[in-house]
Amino acid sequence: MAIKKHNFIVPYIQAAYTNKNTNPGLPPAQSFVVKQWRAAHAIIAIVIYLIVFAMVYNVIVHGKPGTDMPGIALCLIFVLVAIPSTVGAFSKKIYIEINKTGIYTRSALLTAWQDFIAADYYEKASQDGTASVFILRIQHHKQGIGDFEANIPMESTLTKSPEEVIAAIKHFYGAWKENAAG
Numbered sequence: 001m002a003i004k005k006h007n008f009i010v011p012y013i014q015a016a017y018t019n020k021n022t023n024p025g026l027p028p029a030q031s032f033v034v035k036q037w038r039a040a041h042a043i044i045a046i047v048i049y050l051i052v053f054a055m056v057y058n059v060i061v062h063g064k065p066g067t068d069m070p071g072i073a074l075c076l077i078f079v080l081v082a083i084p085s086t087v088g089a090f091s092k093k094i095y096i097e098i099n100k101t102g103i104y105t106r107s108a109l110l111t112a113w114q115d116f117i118a119a120d121y122y123e124k125a126s127q128d129g130t131a132s133v134f135i136l137r138i139q140h141h142k143q144g145i146g147d148f149e150a151n152i153p154m155e156s157t158l159t160k161s162p163e164e165v166i167a168a169i170k171h172f173y174g175a176w177k178e179n180a181a182g
Contacts (some may be wrong), residue, residue, distance in 0.1 A: 012182030031099035032168035034160040036126065041157065048082035088157075095158060096136075098168045100176060103138060110150055111140035113176040119169045121154065121162040134162045 013114050059071040097104040102112040103119075117139040126133045132181045135153040140145050 006143035030166075031097050032160075032172070033094050034096040034158050034165060035094055036088050036091060036155075037157045037159050038089050038091070041085045041091075045082050045089055048078055048085065052078045052082070055169070057139075096160075098165070098172050100172060103169065105152060106152065110138060113173055114180075115141045115143070116173060117141060119166060121166060122181060136162055136165060 055071055055075050055078070059075075069139065094106070094107060096109070100113075101109075102116070103110045119136070119138050121134050121136045123132050124135050132155075135150040136154050138150045139147065140150070153163070
């Protein structure tokens, strides 16, 4: 399992955030939001439902009594597979939110800026080596307990890339440090 570690700031994004007045296109009061890409889920669900429709049509038109049960069972399996994509297509849940108070995952506060330590991301290959996923690593402190590390998978169906998330973290953390300093 190969792990590639990436730096806190990606070089081609770093230039855009060196000036104190620049930001990722947001006024200081707003948030940087990462959601599931709903269109991808809708496309997957539609394709699966079309397959189910074709299978049901084939069973109805060409089926023989007593031999169409495997086809119906297969249709039910496909419908069960399509349900998560259908839910994802209609979901408006926020996966990651970064704002002036801290970093949130699934609407729960992961860390406030005063407890933030560092953030980066790395690429983790699957066990069989056929796919990989980026993992966002957030290191933070919990008062009275110690330091923790949160590893958040950055799935390919998200609306923002890991580089954009890191740039937003740098922006909002920098803004928080400026406000805290005076």
